[in-house]
Amino acid sequence: MLDLSVNLGGLQLANPIMPASGTFSEDLADVFDLDVIGAHVTKTITREKRSGNPTPRVCEVKGAMLNAIGIPSKGIEHFLTHTVPFFNRYQAPLVASISAPSADEFARLCEEVSVEGVAAIEVNISCPNIEEDGKAFAMRPHTTSNVLNKLRQATDKPLWAKLSPNTGEVTEVALAAQEAGADALVVANTLLAMAIDIRSRKPKLGNLMGGLSGPALKPITLRMAYQCAKAVSIPVIGCGGIATLDDVLEYLIAGASAVQVGTATFISPMTMVHLVGELQEYMRTNNITSLSEIIGSVRDDEASDKPVMQEIGQ
């Protein structure tokens, strides 16, 4: 029997394909039965209602996109009364993505979303931390530690820390999150970028800068997923530029235990459905019975060409 299931620090998923926060919502149920995918990850919510960034909020760059949606949120109330019940019609576990501008507020929200029907909490620590210098929690190991410690105390649910690719210290941040008690890491969020309309000379995003996502991001976040998987012992969930089966396999081989699909769903809303089917087919064709045969199987000690150094025939 083919086994597509994965266990992410205690949470069992029927398959390793799930959406990335902010690129998924109830609305996708218009296109396919949401129970086909491994989990449901919500758009990041905040406690309070928020309206998000000014428009234009997205733009296209070569083979990728930038977004500065911000975190428009209907608040915790709406989440508990509408979002949770909606997703509880499905078998796939619900992962609530949350964020807050200070560690204490973060912890409070974490406690409040720790309700029945929420299977895990993904903490979007790529948002600015107003208590420090406004840099995102996930930029540095010590701010990651601080917030994760408080979050850990606020919930017994599995806690996934979503890292930022903007830091120069991603493995240090990963280790800090693990030490503070994260059950899994999501690697990674979008990378800060910019585009300018040369005719109007205006930035293409209302917020000036925004996050790069899509295929262009993949080689960068794949590298980070690999580095993190090498450094930590908790599961890594790969995220960034995944659109094809090859992308999924690349992350799994690099060491990710599951993957999140973001922008690809905008280009092709059936992407996740196809990926689940293609992964199954790949395993069947290659006589692979369990994902564990793929995860972390990168042959990184055999990467370089080894020229035959001795003269042949002598």
Next chain:
Amino acid sequence: MLDLSVNLGGLQLANPIMPASGTFSEDLADVFDLDVIGAHVTKTITREKRSGNPTPRVCEVKGAMLNAIGIPSKGIEHFLTHTVPFFNRYQAPLVASISAPSADEFARLCEEVSVEGVAAIEVNISCPNIEEDGKAFAMRPHTTSNVLNKLRQATDKPLWAKLSPNTGEVTEVALAAQEAGADALVVANTLLAMAIDIRSRKPKLGNLMGGLSGPALKPITLRMAYQCAKAVSIPVIGCGGIATLDDVLEYLIAGASAVQVGTATFISPMTMVHLVGELQEYMRTNNITSLSEIIGSVRDDEASDKPVMQEIGQ
């Protein structure tokens, strides 16, 4: 008269288009007269001969490439006796890119390349600093300060600091470089990335990881060039994913005073020639007489849509 010239901290270039280090060599003279471009920037050299990284050294990713060439170098001797004389046949100024694994060795090499015929020195501080924890100098402000201070003392030539996009503190690093006496900043080098062949499960680069360059990099390095140009008062030279006139204009509008073209030359070796011509044509068509009308002209205070808030007609 159309004026394409730029002054980069004392060094005058006939036009703002020059090659990026490592993507240019004497060999390009096979394809066009090298005096058409604004400057000649050499591949980074080290004092000693070095052989560089194992193959495979490059691979292709979606709309971009990764490289882990390393710094194969014929050494300072060959540089002084061959490279400098070759380029001195041309009018365009020669910029020597150098690197070393410690600040003192860096300074020593800097002194040695400060010869007649070398117009400016670009210091590739994105290479590992073996004295600290092996992280590149350009990853942190203090290591940048340390090495730039020594480099500044080693030469009277214009000193260009080439920053790394791998840091989470690019403006802090930019400021540190400026304070330590850099005459210009090159923003930026390649971004650490990875690709895995899913059939062999081997990393596609012999070195496991390598630098992303090409169009996928542009939105990221453009953002950094913008941030640096806002933060410092010395000229910024934009670099990353430039292939078209629009790309050049985007960097100039963002605040770059000149640009370096890297990977695009691999795809189309005439790229720089075309860019010089198209820039000239653009200025003529738009009645722009000097590049100063373009540089830094981004309308960043007008980026967001302003809905008409008052009810019309009341």
Next chain:
Amino acid sequence: MQKKTLQAALGHPETALTAFEVPTTVLSNKPVNAEYHLLVVSAPEEILACTPGQFFNLLCPVSDAHSPYLRRPMSIYGFDRHKRRLSFLYKVAGEGTGALTALKRGAILPVLGPLGHGYSIKDDWQKLLIVARGVGLATLAPLAQYARQQGRQVTAICSARSQAALLSTDYFRQLGVNVIALTDEDGTSDTQNLRSIIEKQIAENGVDAFYTCGSNRLLAMLQELSRHYGIEGQVALEQQMACGLGMCQCCVRPFNRDGEQVQLRVCREGPVFDLMEAIPC
């Protein structure tokens, strides 16, 4: 792809599936004037249960010349469930629409839809006035057709830069719509003249509802007239989109709803909105 998963995904929905990601086949794709192309595709029946004002999100082809990445939203210009035909009238603007022009008969065009909420006609809206500029008329063509099928009286005031840029007026006339064409080149399209023509319509013929789209100038004017004469109406709006489904929240615009300013998604709550709720920007 694995058939079972696909069947599972499409076969046992918890909620009814309403939007479909499917390939269509190009039947024709021709310029109708210097700026606009008419694209007709053969489409599977399930996506043709659509209403006027809805749109599709098109995956434009990639080539050496064009590399669109996101899909491009396009209003339905015409649809015929019986003949399995779907058409779009598009203005060649940039990367995506530029890429569309290269589609030849027989080419595959992946579409996603139908999306959003279209126009509706209240029972007591018997006399409809459509006001549109340029390609705006495209969005309103299927509405005009539907309204005529419902036996409503329809007048359409179309303005454009030139006579050559006036689109679909013949088609509107064929439907039995009273067409009033105004152009910049004839000097008939200025706000003043347009306003007095509309007021004349109201006075002489009577208008139960306004329908418009796109232009802020028209929207603002119709809101004023609506307030003044107590005439209701609907407007189709545009905004930059990514997903087209309601997931990404990039396509929001501000609206006045119940005295409050709210952000609504053009792709989901729209693209057709109550005339008075829209805020011109």
Next chain:
Amino acid sequence: MQKKTLQAALGHPETALTAFEVPTTVLSNKPVNAEYHLLVVSAPEEILACTPGQFFNLLCPVSDAHSPYLRRPMSIYGFDRHKRRLSFLYKVAGEGTGALTALKRGAILPVLGPLGHGYSIKDDWQKLLIVARGVGLATLAPLAQYARQQGRQVTAICSARSQAALLSTDYFRQLGVNVIALTDEDGTSDTQNLRSIIEKQIAENGVDAFYTCGSNRLLAMLQELSRHYGIEGQVALEQQMACGLGMCQCCVRPFNRDGEQVQLRVCREGPVFDLMEAIPC
């Protein structure tokens, strides 16, 4: 682009221009068997001053199905300066060559070249033995032609998986080359048999120089024979490339030169190297 700059760049070179980035026009592009395609283009005269063993770097077309980014190096299979024709024989391997298969007559294919150093024939090399496997023969076809024009005696031993996979043997025969074909399916292509056939050639006919390309197995065997019989030779090698011009240093391979192991660029110092300097890997 600005004409003046282009003229300046091409008109007053400090050093003679030898490589050209130019568009060519596809004349034909057809499969020759299950794996290989023959691509013939019409090319400007200046790029046809090439020598056998040199190569071009091709910019493969981008489409929905294929998105190659880097150029792809291809040996010259045939060139005719008089007719302004250039041809490539390519194996459909992945993204780039997959994209090439879509090129239709009349399509534009941008090429860069001619690049690298090709084969040379010393004056006293009168009897040449070409040994190649599969597509390797392609690289050697223009050499065989040139050698025959120079009046040299040429024998070619070609091995392939099957008779159907044997390429260009008819072309070689037309040139007056003595062709010996070996296939896996006939069981004639094993190393032992190949070796004894070569040794028979040396013994009965005499061989002044070996020419080969590609396969490590062949290279190693020919080096052994070369050492044993004192026969010189040349080999064309492949390596992953980016620039094709010598700038990026990605295409290096190790070579034995003057007792030292050195890294040489396949695109610049090669792709044809002295047989004994190459290191099989």
